[in-house]
Amino acid sequence: MVTQELPAPLAGLKVVEIGVAMAGPYCGMMLADYGAEVIKVERTDQGDESRNWAPFFEGRMSHYFAAVNRNKRSLAVDLKSSEGRAIVEKLALAADVLIDNFRPGVLDGLGLGYETLHARNPRLIYCSITGYGATGPLKDERANDVAMQAYAGGMSITGEAGRGPVKMGISVADIGAGMFATHGVLMALHVRNATGTGQRVDTSLLEGQIAMLSYHYTAYFASGKPPERKGSSAQGLVPYQAFEASDGWMVVAVFTDRMWRDLCGAIGKPEWGEDPRFNTPQQRMVNRDTIIAALSDIFAREPISTWRTRLTPLGIPCTPVQRIDQVVREEQVRARDMIVDVETADSGTLRLPGVPIKFSDAAGGVRTGPPRLGEHSRQIVRGLGYGDADVERLESAGVIATR
DSSP: OOOTTSOOTTTTOEEEEEOOTTHHHHHHHHHHHTTOEEEEEEOSSSOSGGGGOSSEETTTEEHHHHHHOTTEEEEEEOTTSHHHHHHHHHHHHTOSEEEEOSOTTTTGGGTOSHHHHHHHOTTOEEEEEESSOSSSTTTTSOOOHHHHHHHTSGGGGSSOTTSOOOOOSSOHHHHHHHHHHHHHHHHHHHHHHHHSOOOEEEEEHHHHHHHHHHHHHHHHHHHSSOOOOOTTSOSSOSSEEEEEETTEEEEEEOOSHHHHHHHHHHTTOGGGGTOTTTSSHHHHHHTHHHHHHHHHHHHTTSOHHHHHHHHGGGTOOEEEOOOHHHHTTOHHHHHTTOEEEEEOSSSOEEEEEOOSOOOSSOOOOOOSOOOOTTTTHHHHHHHTTOOHHHHHHHHHTTSEEOO
């Protein structure tokens, strides 16, 4: 939902996004959601490759493309042509931010690299998202989300003990890199406000994953033992995992001794709260198998609603493991405007996730749906000073494309 009477925090910011799939477009979307004008540069033939990934909304709008490309305008341009590159260069010279998520050197080879553009537009913030980083022995190697979940260590701790590694259900490496890139852009804008000069922002899927794995790395440094797969449970807390109730799965998370004693009272076992086998976090870890077996038996006797009624007032997190079709019906989710509808010209009403950050005195939200490939090509090129005859010629020559 957009609160029209409030200003958008990034209003007036001009962004050029030369990105595909998830990481770069996610960064672009976060800026666009909060008021930036984001022009998405796409190939003239198929555009962002994610446009072709099923399932599709009506009008063949890819669910994946729709997820990260709202609030943007699309320029379909042939970067293999000198005139196409000139168009994008003009955009960049008038922009505040440029985002790309190609391998190092790709845009340099097109004359659109950081050094070239920064020399002509010193205020430009040039944000590059790569797989392994812009330097180092693997800088030119391809990487995607699942590859980086494996390489950076996240997959080694995801899954059930004694079984094979499992990727997370979300594209955590791609989205994490996009979020860190957004933070980097905003910090670079803050510096530019003080110095008047832009700079390069360099992040990667690898660095984002190591940062997000955070305490798993420090646990290794502290103990000398790499963390292992523990299913839904935590590495150092018991009980802190999914349990099966009589009518489905729920999570119970105990992370203080007070919570442990309250849990013991709630399940009719108050004596466990003082039992020397269980009365400290360390002892609960040592006797984990005993505790989990006993709790599994108790929790299986009652429905989730009963356990929520008993545990929630005690401040013990107890939540059902919900499917997405259940989450979208949750009153809390609706109250926070986290499911929104947006009208599009050829795909009807699209239902999308809302924006995650709210301000007391600024607005952010979903203003427009994801664009058709080249939907704004003519408008954007005219805005760069090209006349109608030039626009027609560029379109006829295949330098730009419209839909």
